[in-house]
Amino acid sequence: MLQLNGCFARSSALRLAKDLAKNNRGARVLVVCVELSIAGFWAPTNHLDTLIIHAMFGDGAGVVIVGADTMHPVEQPMFEMVSASQTIIPGTQHVLGVKMGSYGVGGKVSTELYKLVADNIEPCLSEAFGPLDMGAQWNDLFWAVHPGAHGILDGIDKKLQLEPTKLAASRSVLRNFGNMFSATIIFVLDELRRRMDKEGERAEWGVMLGFGPGFTIETMVLHATGALNKN
Structure with missing residues (x-):
């Protein structure tokens, strides 16, 4: 059981499950x-930060089954986890924090967060994909991004010059359900699967991005x- 890990808890859980x-x-x-x-x-009383926290976050639950040595044709996995890495940006402890007290949940989400993601996202991606020697462009990938806020998605879009459809799954989940902490990316993966089936996007490689306290990417x-092509 993993508790109080914030939005990137599901990334830790998936790595452990693998x-x-x-x-x-x-x-x-x-x-x-x-x-x-x-x-x-x-009640937010006089604390605007608390009001923002309650407006951004929502309730949710998601489930994923993780395995190796797939049993064909009984099992048809959708995505393979190839590699995972975690980057903590120094000096950013003040940017993001949520805490539980006797009064309920409070915390702070600084607008600095959006620039931090935009400034650090490309080095993280280059480090992750460098060993694969793929030579692929960012628009050649499919994207499952934790939609912490609209500003985060907008910053990634602008920095990487992504096509409008690339973050559509993340934007749809944020619009309909809000930020559900660790459960959010499971909603995004499910929405991405539906869109890939419906719209025929057949990118072979992709990336899943999560963000959390630290500030952590x-x-x-x-x-x-191949299971996606069979549905």
Whole structure:
């Protein structure tokens, strides 16, 4: 059980699940992410930061099954986790913080966050994809980005000059459900799967990005399996 890890908890859980599956032949690991933001609701009184926190975050739950050594044709995995890395940006502890007290949930989300993501996203991606020697452009990938806020997605779009459809799954989840902490990326992966099936985008390689306290950027390289083409 992982608790109080914020938005990137599901990245930690998925990395751990992959290790367990690869080291225990035939194992299937159930990853469950549950977030109940409403449980910590309290009156914002004079604290605008608290009002922003409650406006941004929502409740949600998502489930993923992780395994290795796929049993064909019974199992049809959608995505393969190729590699994962975590980058903590120095001197950014003040930028993002959520805490639980006797009064409920409070904290701060600084607007500095948006620039931090934009300034550091490309080095994180280059480090993750460099060993693969793919030579691919950012628009050649599919994207599962944790939609922490509109400003984060806008900053990534502008910095990497992505096509409008690349972050459509993340924007749709943010618009319809809000930021559900760790559960959000599971919603994004499901929305991405539906869009890839419906609209026919067949990018073979992709990236999953998560953000959290620290300030931390989680980068995971994904590979789309043939199962997407069969649905």
